[in-house]
Amino acid sequence: MLLYTESPLKFAFSREFEIEGLKPAPAFGILGVPFDSTATYIPGARFGPNAIRAASYNLEKYNFSLNKKPANNFYEIGNLEVVHGNFQKTSKYLESTVKELLNNQISPVVLGGEHSISYSILNALNLDNITVLHFDAHMDLRDSYQGDKYSHATVIRRIYDLNPDEIIQIGIRSADEDEVEFAKETGISYYNSNWVKNNLSDIEYLISNIRGSIYVTVDIDVLDPSYAPSVGTPCPGGLNPQELQKLIYCLEGKDVVGFDVVEVTSRCVGDITSMNAAQVVYDFICL
Numbered sequence: 001m002l003l004y005t006e007s008p009l010k011f012a013f014s015r016e017f018e019i020e021g022l023k024p025a026p027a028f029g030i031l032g033v034p035f036d037s038t039a040t041y042i043p044g045a046r047f048g049p050n051a052i053r054a055a056s057y058n059l060e061k062y063n064f065s066l067n068k069k070p071a072n073n074f075y076e077i078g079n080l081e082v083v084h085g086n087f088q089k090t091s092k093y094l095e096s097t098v099k100e101l102l103n104n105q106i107s108p109v110v111l112g113g114e115h116s117i118s119y120s121i122l123n124a125l126n127l128d129n130i131t132v133l134h135f136d137a138h139m140d141l142r143d144s145y146q147g148d149k150y151s152h153a154t155v156i157r158r159i160y161d162l163n164p165d166e167i168i169q170i171g172i173r174s175a176d177e178d179e180v181e182f183a184k185e186t187g188i189s190y191y192n193s194n195w196v197k198n199n200l201s202d203i204e205y206l207i208s209n210i211r212g213s214i215y216v217t218v219d220i221d222v223l224d225p226s227y228a229p230s231v232g233t234p235c236p237g238g239l240n241p242q243e244l245q246k247l248i249y250c251l252e253g254k255d256v257v258g259f260d261v262v263e264v265t266s267r268c269v270g271d272i273t274s275m276n277a278a279q280v281v282y283d284f285i286c287l
């Protein structure tokens with residue numbers, strides 16, 4: 001890289017990815033997945049990865065709240081070559097790419113894209129003992145949606161099929177009654193948005209006490225639409241950015257094996273949704 005030049009298409013403060021120059025683990029890799037073919041309400045999550053990167057340039061290298069700087073070992077991997085309209089092929093490419101990252105001891109930090117992509121990441125991780133920490137307005141526990149098994153609306157059900165140790169859903173405020181029934185039958189923990197807002201310290205305690213490996217998936221619609229209007233399926237009554245931030249801080253020192261922020265459909269620089277999504281990624285990278 002030339003002195004005083006930078007790539008606008010990388011996450012702020014990230015390093016350019018060169019296999020030969022890899023630093024020792026642990027390392028993170030920012031991978032964009034501009035896929036939105038299963039979107040059913042507002043499309044446009046294909047614009048999410050670059051919108052989040054653009055928003056990251058508004059961040060400062062010193063994280064004032066955490067009194068830390070971003071981890072040195074985080075790399076910009078670029079965007080996955082997705083096949084629009086074809087989940088199966090995109091999923092195959094994503095799985096291979098995540099496996100390649102893992103072979104290089106790089107944990108995936110994925111910018112979506114719609115939520116269906118989280119399944120492919122977890123499938124690539126292939127871990128027996130893992131807790132899935134899921135921030136979302138929706139349960140995403142349908143067995144199929146409009147005839148599709150793989151969809152933004154079924155992603156946590158598909159992840160359940162991968163047999164994780166535990167699934168914890170935070171911020172829920174919209175679901176089909178069958179999804180609630182399924183969660184109760186199978187022991188999936190879910191915490192509704194109002195309860196989370198009124199009992200935040202209980203959720204902080206819960207996250208702080210998760211043992212073992214954790215995969216974190218943040219559907220940015222967990223935030224109230226007043227803070228994140230540019231999402232695939234906005235739903236009023238959500239968390240505010242400070243509440244989400246406090247919960248992300250609880251991951252400090254945890255064994256987080258993968259992290260994603262999905263469903264950002266922002267289309268212009270400085271859009272509030274992409275700023276909040278960039279903040280979530282930045283805070284995680286700084287922990």
Ligand SMILES: [Mn+2]
Binds near residue numbers: 137222
């Ligand atoms: Mn959602």
